[in-house]
Amino acid sequence: MNLDELLKEYSELESQLADPAVHADQNKARTLGRRYSQLTPIVTTYRELESVRDDLTAAKELAGEDDTFAAEADELEARVPQLEDRLRHLLIPRDPNDDKDIIMEIKAGEGGEESALFAGDLLRMYLRYAERLGWKTEIIDSQPSDLGGYKDVTVGIRAKGDEGVWSRLKYEGGVHRVQRVPVTESQGRIHTSAAGVLVYPEAEEVDVQIDPNDLRIDVYRSSGPGGQSVNTTDSAVRITHLPTGVVVSCQNEKSQLQNKESAMRILRARLLAIAQEEADAAAQAERKSQVRTVDRSERVRTYNFPENRISDHRVGFKAYNLDQVLDGDLNAVTQALIDAEMAEKLAQHS
Numbered sequence: 001m002n003l004d005e006l007l008k009e010y011s012e013l014e015s016q017l018a019d020p021a022v023h024a025d026q027n028k029a030r031t032l033g034r035r036y037s038q039l040t041p042i043v044t045t046y047r048e049l050e051s052v053r054d055d056l057t058a059a060k061e062l063a064g065e066d067d068t069f070a071a072e073a074d075e076l077e078a079r080v081p082q083l084e085d086r087l088r089h090l091l092i093p094r095d096p097n098d099d100k101d102i103i104m105e106i107k108a109g110e111g112g113e114e115s116a117l118f119a120g121d122l123l124r125m126y127l128r129y130a131e132r133l134g135w136k137t138e139i140i141d142s143q144p145s146d147l148g149g150y151k152d153v154t155v156g157i158r159a160k161g162d163e164g165v166w167s168r169l170k171y172e173g174g175v176h177r178v179q180r181v182p183v184t185e186s187q188g189r190i191h192t193s194a195a196g197v198l199v200y201p202e203a204e205e206v207d208v209q210i211d212p213n214d215l216r217i218d219v220y221r222s223s224g225p226g227g228q229s230v231n232t233t234d235s236a237v238r239i240t241h242l243p244t245g246v247v248v249s250c251q252n253e254k255s256q257l258q259n260k261e262s263a264m265r266i267l268r269a270r271l272l273a274i275a276q277e278e279a280d281a282a283a284q285a286e287r288k289s290q291v292r293t294v295d296r297s298e299r300v301r302t303y304n305f306p307e308n309r310i311s312d313h314r315v316g317f318k319a320y321n322l323d324q325v326l327d328g329d330l331n332a333v334t335q336a337l338i339d340a341e342m343a344e345k346l347a348q349h350s
Contacts, residue, residue, distance in 0.1 A: 003046065003091065010039045034099060042090045049083040052076055092345045097276075099164035100201035103140070103269040105154045109175070111193020114182040116149030118303075119195040121326055122176060123153055126169070128328025130157050135165060140262045141250045147183070154266060156202065166201045171314075171337040173199040174300030181305070190306060194299065200269035208268045208275070216240040217260070222251030239263045246270050301333075315340040 013036045016022050023029045059073035106123055108116040130137045135157055142153040157165045177194045185191060222236035236251035237259040248270070250263040302311045308322045310333065317336040319325070325333065 003042075006039060006042055006091075007046070010036070010043045013039070038094065038099075042087070045083060045087045045090055049080070049087060052079050052083060056080065089342070089346070092342070095167070095170070097164070097170070097201040098167035100166045101156065101158040102165045102169055103154065103156050103200045103202050103266055104169070104172070105152070105196075105198040105200075105266075106150065107196045107198070108145070108149065108151050109194040109196050111178075111191065113145060113147050113149065113184060114178075114191060115193040115195055116145035116151050117147060117183070118149070118176075118178045118193060119151070119153065120145075120149040121178075122195055122197065123150060123155065125326050125328060125330065126155065126157070126172075129330045130165075130328075132328050133168075134160050136160070139252065140266065141252045156265070158202075166199075168334050168338070170199055170201075171334065171341075172197050177299040177302045179302065179304045179306070200266075200273050202265070203268035203272035208271045210241070210264075210268070210271070214242050216242060219256055235259060237263050239267055241267060241271065244271065244274060246274070312336065 013032055016032055017029070017036060022032065056073060056076040059069045059076055063070035063073050104126065106119045106126075108119045111118070127137050137158075138156040140154040140156050143151040145151050157169065159165045175194050175196050177192060179190055179192050181188055182191050182193075216239070218238040218240075219234040220236050220238065221234055235254060235256045236249065237256060238247065238249040239260070240247050246267060248263045248266045250259040250266070253259045253262060300312065300314055302309075302313070303322055303326070304311070305322065307320065309318065309320050310322045310325050311318045312333055315336050317333055319332060321329070
């Protein structure tokens with residue numbers, strides 16, 4: 001969509017949002033309002049650029065008569081390329097999921113109990129990061145390990161403001177490798193293990209239509225590590241989506257109904273990801289860069305405890321504040337990934 005089309009769309013949105021009848025449908029009003037907010041920076045920058053260009057033309061015409069206008073013309077001339085550059089950045093096509101909340105799965109991989117402990121460390125890192133940004137988090141399902149880690153844990157993360165969670169955490173998908181001396185190691189030797197992270201944009205019911213006839217729902221008794229937390233009723237739920245073969249299990253909640261609702265949330269997110277992969281080759285390539293097999297070689301990031309170093313291998317990011325990163329200070333590494341994607345998009349559209 002070119003700039004003229006966006007300006008026309010913005011004007012139409014203004015008219016629609018000024019109509020009280022539109023606000024009778026809250027979902028429609030919210031959708032229109034979100035799109036209006038997305039376009040506002042583009043329109044504001046364009047209008048400012050046009051204003052500066054007009055002022056520059058006038059200042060140049062008067063510069064011969066008054067030195068004050070000559071100085072003003074120089075200032076305005078310097079602002080034009082700055083505004084043009086800002087507008088160029090704003091016109092780069094956005095990821096349509098950037099405003100969405102996410103569902104994240106963290107899975108222990110090679111490394112046994114140490115990998116499960118690392119999965120727990122990653123969960124804490126994301127929870128602390130979300131807390132710093134004022135996001136809401138919710139453990140949807142989990143399979144704890146005997147030493148307090150996680151074999152598998154699923155968490156929902158929701159934003160409060162305009163910026164969606166997906167826009168900052170979509171890059172976390174992949175194999176995360178850790179190098180440290182495990183608590184189970186008596187000789188003090190450094191081990192390498194891995195955990196996998198999968199990130200899905202949270203899907204609304206309107207995003208994914210699921211035919212109840214396509215679902216097989218099994219119920220069973222939930223269980224915890226070492227036989228603890230064993231439920232005496234069939235409250236755990238396993239849902240199989242027959243057309244795709246996607247299987248989701250939930251046992252965290254006490255009631256069968258709550259577990260079913262949680263499982264449906266995860267299922268919708270997974271099916272949305274599958275639908276987008278099929279529709280968009282770029283999305284398919286991106287999803288392939290996430291976890292295929294959670295082994296130690298196929299990694300996106302390494303957490304080296306002896307050196308207090310974190311390295312993101314996709315963009316060459318390296319920092320020696322691993323302790324702070326694991327405490328939720330993820331901004332520098334996520335920004336490096338955002339900047340790299342922006343640079344790539346600029347190169348494609350230049």
